[in-house]
Amino acid sequence: MDFSRREFVKLFAFFPSILRSLTLSFKDDDSLKESMFYKKLPEKKIECQICPKKCRVSDLERGYCGNKENRGGKYYSLVYSKPCAMHVDPIEKKPLFHYLPGSRALSIATAGCNMECKFCQNWEISQFRPEQVRSSYLPPKKIVQLAKETKSLTIAYTYTEPVVFYTYMYDTAKMARAKGIGSVMISNGYINEEPMKKLCEILTGVKIDLKAFTENFYKKICSGELKPVLNTLKLLRSLNIWYEIVVLIIPTLNDSITEIKNMSSWIIDELGDMVPVHFTRFYPTYKIKNLPPTPVSTLEEIRNTALSKGLKFVYIGNVPGHEAENTYCPSCGKILIQRVGFMIIKNLIKEGKCPYCNKVIPGVWSNPL
Ligand code: SF4
Incomplete structure (x- = not known):
C-alpha cells in the first residue's frame, strides 16, 4: 500500500484515535547515518x-x-529514518499510567533487537533485519510533524527495542523537544550508562521491562542479562527522570512468590516504594506456545505480595476491566484514576495531588515541555 505523505496525514485526521499498523512506502532513501557510541579498532x-x-x-x-x-571501519545505522511500524496509541498502552493520562503517543519502531525473548509479541519485526521488513522513509523532522498533526503530546520509541535504533531515536527526540513534544523510550533497559545518560537529557519518560529477577531467566529465555537492567533502573532514579516498570508474568518461568518478594524488596531498597510496577498477563506467542495464559488469580497473588512488601502503585495489565487497572491513593485509598483497558473513565488528580487527602502522587501530570 503506497501513500503520499498528504494522504497519510489525512488518514490520521479522519481516524485520529484508531490503532493503526502501517507499512508505508514513501520515496525510498537509502542514505546511511553514522551510529552514535562506537569506537574504532x-x-x-x-x-x-x-x-x-x-x-x-x-x-x-x-x-x-x-x-x-x-x-x-565506520559503523552505520541501516534503520535511520526507516520505521517499520507506526501507530497512534493511548499512552496507557505503553503502559505508562502516571504520565499524561489519556494522551496520545505517536509510536514508532524499526527492525532489530539486542535480546531474543522467546515470548516476544513483536518478533516479526524485532527478530528480523531491516531488509526483511517493509519500512517507510520518515526522517526525524517528519516524525515530529506527524506527532503535531495527530495531536500526540509524546513520541514513543517502542514495539521493538529502541536502544538499537538509538541514533534515530536521539535525533527525533531532540527535535521533538524543541517543538514542545515529549519522548518516551519503551525499553528492555539493556543499555550502557553513557548512552542512557545522554538520552535522558532529552527524554521525558521511560518504561523498563524487568523481565524477571534471575540471571538464569535472562540468559535462557531472553539472551540477555539482569544486572545491566538493574543498573539502568538505578541510573534512571539518580537522573530524576520519570519511569515505570513492567513485569510480564509467565506461568512457571518467573511467577514464583519468592522471586516477586525479592524483586519487590530490591525495588523498594534501590528505587523507592513509589515507582509504579505493572504485572502483566502473558499470552502464548513466538517460541513459548506450550504455556497457558497467566491465570488472573496468579497476577492477583503477585500484586498482593508486592503491595504487602510495601510498593504503593501496583497494577495488573492485560486484564481489561480489572480493578487493579485503577490508581488508588496510597494514603486514603480512594480511586484517583479509573481505567478500563486503555481508556480513562475518570481522572481526579489535581495538580499532582489526591483531591481527598492532598497526598502528592508521583508522575508527569502536565506537559513537562
Ligand atoms: S547488539 Fe548492542 S552492542 Fe551489538 S551492535 Fe546492537 S546495539 Fe551495538
Missing part, C-alpha cells in the same frame, strides 16, 4: 558501545541486533 574493526553486548564488528559485518553495519 585496528583493521577496520569497530566496537559498538550502545549496549552491554559490546559487539566487535569486522568490516562489512553487523552486530547482534542486525541493523547496524561496519563499512570500511
Whole structure:
C-alpha cells in the first residue's frame, strides 16, 4: 500500500484515535547515518558501545541486533529514518499510567533487537533485519510533524527495542523537544550508562521491562542479562527522570512468590516504594506456545505480595476491566484514576495531588515541555 505523505496525514485526521499498523512506502532513501557510541579498532574493526553486548564488528559485518553495519571501519545505522511500524496509541498502552493520562503517543519502531525473548509479541519485526521488513522513509523532522498533526503530546520509541535504533531515536527526540513534544523510550533497559545518560537529557519518560529477577531467566529465555537492567533502573532514579516498570508474568518461568518478594524488596531498597510496577498477563506467542495464559488469580497473588512488601502503585495489565487497572491513593485509598483497558473513565488528580487527602502522587501530570 503506497501513500503520499498528504494522504497519510489525512488518514490520521479522519481516524485520529484508531490503532493503526502501517507499512508505508514513501520515496525510498537509502542514505546511511553514522551510529552514535562506537569506537574504532585496528583493521577496520569497530566496537559498538550502545549496549552491554559490546559487539566487535569486522568490516562489512553487523552486530547482534542486525541493523547496524561496519563499512570500511565506520559503523552505520541501516534503520535511520526507516520505521517499520507506526501507530497512534493511548499512552496507557505503553503502559505508562502516571504520565499524561489519556494522551496520545505517536509510536514508532524499526527492525532489530539486542535480546531474543522467546515470548516476544513483536518478533516479526524485532527478530528480523531491516531488509526483511517493509519500512517507510520518515526522517526525524517528519516524525515530529506527524506527532503535531495527530495531536500526540509524546513520541514513543517502542514495539521493538529502541536502544538499537538509538541514533534515530536521539535525533527525533531532540527535535521533538524543541517543538514542545515529549519522548518516551519503551525499553528492555539493556543499555550502557553513557548512552542512557545522554538520552535522558532529552527524554521525558521511560518504561523498563524487568523481565524477571534471575540471571538464569535472562540468559535462557531472553539472551540477555539482569544486572545491566538493574543498573539502568538505578541510573534512571539518580537522573530524576520519570519511569515505570513492567513485569510480564509467565506461568512457571518467573511467577514464583519468592522471586516477586525479592524483586519487590530490591525495588523498594534501590528505587523507592513509589515507582509504579505493572504485572502483566502473558499470552502464548513466538517460541513459548506450550504455556497457558497467566491465570488472573496468579497476577492477583503477585500484586498482593508486592503491595504487602510495601510498593504503593501496583497494577495488573492485560486484564481489561480489572480493578487493579485503577490508581488508588496510597494514603486514603480512594480511586484517583479509573481505567478500563486503555481508556480513562475518570481522572481526579489535581495538580499532582489526591483531591481527598492532598497526598502528592508521583508522575508527569502536565506537559513537562
Ligand atoms: S546495539 Fe546492537 S551492535 Fe551495538 S552492542 Fe548492542 S547488539 Fe551489538
